[in-house]
Amino acid sequence: MAAPKKNGMQTVWFQNPPVIIATASIVGYREGEGPLGKTFDLVVQDTYYGEKTWEKAEQRMLQEAMQKALEKAGLQVKDIDFMLAGDLLNQIITANFTARVLGIPFLGLYGACSTMYEGLALGAMLIDGGFAEKVLVGSSSHYNTTERQYRFPTELGNQRPMTAQWTVTGAGAAVLAREGSGPVITHATIGKVVDLGQGDSMNMGAAMAPAAADTITCHLQDTARQPDYYDLIVTGDLGAYGKKLAEQLVTQYGYNISDRFTDCGILIYSAAQDVHAGGSGCGCSAVVTCGYLIDSLKTGKYKRLLGIGTGALLSPCSVQQGETVPGIGHAVVIEMR
Amino acid sequence: MQFFWAFVIGGALCVIGQLLMDLTSYKFTPAHVLVTFVSVGAVISAVGLYQPLVNLAGAGATVPLTGFGHLLAQGALNGVKQNGLLGAFSGGVAAAAAGITAAVVFGYLAALTFRPRG
Numbered sequence: 001m002a003a004p005k006k007n008g009m010q011t012v013w014f015q016n017p018p019v020i021i022a023t024a025s026i027v028g029y030r031e032g033e034g035p036l037g038k039t040f041d042l043v044v045q046d047t048y049y050g051e052k053t054w055e056k057a058e059q060r061m062l063q064e065a066m067q068k069a070l071e072k073a074g075l076q077v078k079d080i081d082f083m084l085a086g087d088l089l090n091q092i093i094t095a096n097f098t099a100r101v102l103g104i105p106f107l108g109l110y111g112a113c114s115t116m117y118e119g120l121a122l123g124a125m126l127i128d129g130g131f132a133e134k135v136l137v138g139s140s141s142h143y144n145t146t147e148r149q150y151r152f153p154t155e156l157g158n159q160r161p162m163t164a165q166w167t168v169t170g171a172g173a174a175v176l177a178r179e180g181s182g183p184v185i186t187h188a189t190i191g192k193v194v195d196l197g198q199g200d201s202m203n204m205g206a207a208m209a210p211a212a213a214d215t216i217t218c219h220l221q222d223t224a225r226q227p228d229y230y231d232l233i234v235t236g237d238l239g240a241y242g243k244k245l246a247e248q249l250v251t252q253y254g255y256n257i258s259d260r261f262t263d264c265g266i267l268i269y270s271a272a273q274d275v276h277a278g279g280s281g282c283g284c285s286a287v288v289t290c291g292y293l294i295d296s297l298k299t300g301k302y303k304r305l306l307g308i309g310t311g312a313l314l315s316p317c318s319v320q321q322g323e324t325v326p327g328i329g330h331a332v333v334i335e336m337r
Numbered sequence: 338m339q340f341f342w343a344f345v346i347g348g349a350l351c352v353i354g355q356l357l358m359d360l361t362s363y364k365f366t367p368a369h370v371l372v373t374f375v376s377v378g379a380v381i382s383a384v385g386l387y388q389p390l391v392n393l394a395g396a397g398a399t400v401p402l403t404g405f406g407h408l409l410a411q412g413a414l415n416g417v418k419q420n421g422l423l424g425a426f427s428g429g430v431a432a433a434a435a436g437i438t439a440a441v442v443f444g445y446l447a448a449l450t451f452r453p454r455g
Contacts, residue, residue, distance in 0.1 A: 047455040054455065144455040150369075155453045161363045202363050 005128070007244035008103040008222025010189050010215070012121075014128040017184035018135075020120075020334065021177045022073035023290035026065045028143065028169030031279075031287065034269045040170070040290035041068055047144060047169065055089065058142035058171070060088065063098045063170045066138045066170035067292075080175075081132035081155050084123050086115035087140050087282050089149055089308040102138060104140035113208075113237050114191070115139040116172060116286040117309025117330040121188035123176040124332070138167045140171035141281030150201075152318055164264060165239045166319075172286030174294075175239035183297040188332040189219040192314060195326035201319040205242020205265070205277055208310040212238060215308055219331045220255055221240035231302040234293065235329070236266035236285030236310040239278030264288035285309045297336045316324050345399030347392060350374075350401040370404055378406025383414070408433045 032043030049057035085095035086109035099106035111118035119137035126132040143260045145168040152158040194211040212235045243263040265278035265287045296302045308331045353368045381387045387407040390398040409429035416428015
C-alpha cells in the first residue's frame with residue numbers, strides 16, 4: 001500500500017501545510033551590492049565579520065540568521081522542537097557549532113547547496129507528521145571558507161574559468177510552524193542523485209542541471225500539474241550555463257518552463273559584478289529564498305512558487321581522483337494562501 | 338635589447354602556461370603547469386638548449402618555472418662533476434637553495450605581516 005501522504009514517485013503532500021512564519025538572511029558585502037541587496041536583513045561588510053577566521057565568521061552569520069528568524073517570529077529557543085541545518089564545510093562544522101550555541105535538538109543535514117530545501121522539506125514533514133510544532137531550518141556558505149575547502153586557498157589567487165560560479169557569503173534561516181500566518185509549504189519532491197558524467201568541478205551548474213531537470217519533471221508528473229500552475233520556478237544555484245541546460249532538458253522531457261524559470265544564482269548578482277556564471281553555495285538558495293522569494297510571496301508579486309534546491313555532491317578528494325560530479329535537486333512548493 | 342627579449346621570452350612562456358589552462362577548461366590546473374614547466378625546463382636544460390635562451394633573454398628565461406627546472410638540471414650536472422653520482426642527488430637542490438630559502442623566508446614574512454582579505 002502506498003504511503004497516505006505520498007503522491008506519485010517522489011512527491012509528498014502535506015495535509016495541513018506547514019507555515020513559514022518567519023525568515024531571516026544575512027549576507028556579505030558582494031551580495032549586498034547585488035540586485036537583491038535590499039531584501040536581506042543584514043549586510044556584513046567585513047568578510048571576517050570581526051572574527052579571527054572566515055570559518056568563525058560563517059558560523060556567526062548562521063547563528064545570527066537563526067536567532068534573527070526566531071526574533072522575527074517572536075519565539076525563543078525553547079519554543080523550537082527541532083533544528084535542521086547544514087553547510088558546505090567538512091563535517092558540517094558551521095551547523096554543528098551553531099547548534100552547540102542554540103541548544104535546540106538538532107539534526108545535521110548535508111545536501112551540498114540543496115541543504116536549505118532539504119531542510120524545508122524535512123521540516124515540513126516533521127510538522128505535518130505530527131512530530132513537531134515548530135522547526136528551525138537554516139544553512140550557510142562563505143566564499144572564502146568554501147574556496148579553502150573545495151578548491152584553493154584564496155591567497156593563491158587562482159584563476160577561475162567563465163563557467164565557475166561565485167560561492168555566496170551568507171546564511172538564511174526559516175521558522176516553520178504548524179499554525180500561523182505566512183506562506184505555506186504544500187508539497188515536496190525529493191530528488192534522486194543524477195550523474196550524467198560531467199567531471200568538471202569548475203562547472204557545477206552543468207553537473208547539477210540534470211538533477212534539477214529530473215526533479216522538476218518528476219514533480220510536474222507526480223502532481224499532474226502544468227508549469228503554468230506556478231508563477232515562478234526557481235532553482236538554487238545552477239548559474240547561467242546550468243540554467244540553460246536544465247531548461248533544455250525539461251523541454252526534452254515535455255514541459256515548457258522557460259517563461260517562468262529562473263535561478264537564485266542568477267538573481268543574486270548583477271552582470272557588472274563579474275562573478276562569471278553566477279552565485280552558488282548553500283547560502284545562495286537560502287538567502288534568496290529567505291529574503292527575496294518569501295518577500296515576493298508576502299507582497300503578492302508571486303502566489304505560488306516551485307523552488308528547487310540544487311546540490312553538487314562532490315568532494316575535493318573525489319575530484320582529484322577523477323570522479324564525475326553527481327547532482328541532486330529537492331523541490332518544495334511554497335504558496336501564499 | 339635584452340629587455341626586449343626578456344619581455345618576449347618570459348611573456349611567451351607565460352602565454353603557454355595560460356593556454357594550457359584555458360584550452361583545457363582548467364582541467365590542466367596551475368599545479369599541473371608548475372610540474373610540467375619545471376620538468377620540461379630541466380629536460381631542455383639537460384640537452385643544452387636552455388642556456389642559450391638564458392643568454393638571450395636573461396631573467397625572461399630564469400624567472401619563469403622552466404628556469405627553476407634549468408637550475409635543477411645544471412645543479413645536478415655540476416654536482417656529478419664535483420661529487421660523482423651522489424652529486425646528481427644533491428646538486429640540483431643545492432643550486433636552487435637560494436630560491437627555495439627565499440620562498441620560505443618571504444612567504445613566512447608575508448604570512449606574519451598580512452592577513453588575506455578574501
